[in-house]
Amino acid sequence: MHELSIAQSVIHTVEAEATRHPGAKPTKVGLRIGELAAIDPDALQFSFEALTHETELEGLQLEIEVCPRRHRCLDCGTEFNIIDFDFRCTGCQSTRNDCISGDQIEIAYLDLEEHEPSTA
């Protein structure tokens, strides 16, 4: 259950980024979580809502893209997703390959809504 500290870290990054865009309101933050990252998206979503509740970031949406475990074949170079622990290359059936992605916990983007310029 380290989703709470992951959520806290995301919030710190959003707050830091928000100070660079005065007058804009963060509306959505996008994360990429690899299936090997050992993060539960539901628990992360829950932690995020709990931490932003009754703060300036209340209502900020969290969008989580779960990324598959991806390997590259050492024999033919094909890149393929590992499904149900099947390590055979989809190109040449070789089982010699390296993991190239699927472990990430990354903040991809932040959406900001510019405030309406004052007409007064």
Next chain:
Amino acid sequence: MSRVPLEKKVLSENDRIAAELRERFRQNGLLCLNLISSPGSGKTALLEKTLEALPKSERVAVLTGDIQTENDAARLRRFGFPVKQITTGGTCHLDARMIERHLADWRLDEIDLLIFENVGNLVCPSSYDLGEAAKVVLLSVTEGEDKPLKYPSIFFKSELLVITKTDLLPYVPFDLDKAEENARRVHPGMEIIRTSSTKGTGLNGWLGWLERRKSTATAGAGTLS
């Protein structure tokens, strides 16, 4: 509405400190291992047997993590090697900053083998790099043989699987071959050692693995990789 690309690792600060630690370990030619398992799988027992078996001249040190109590450090200090307890106060894993802080008053050039005993947990510790050369995962025969399938991340990221408590095999419905098959399904070619800390079975295999792994760490010391 505008979208700002951030492309930032959430654990970038942990990863930065871990990379610094790894570089310091490499420069000092020490082997650093990160032991991970469920609570009660026998990490401390394996370490007790390891410290008991090592010659007193061996330069080994242990950082042991728990949420509360100094109990594990007390168990491990009996063998005369430097041992420090990290109490995380609720956090379910060790992170690189805790390691950095607890290593501050140890001289790394006086250590050849540094072992971290992580907080008992198969999930969270797999996300936090501590600068170790290798993760070692333990699985006891009183657990299910399908654990590698349930927690693939840690079994994939660990170099070695130590199966513990094999003396209890006659009393539990644990299929050893199936467990190893499951581990290698998640991590093809994974090295596996069967041990019983109570009976001492398989400890030579474990100590031999440590020795071999240590010589690779020392070989790379002070050279550019």
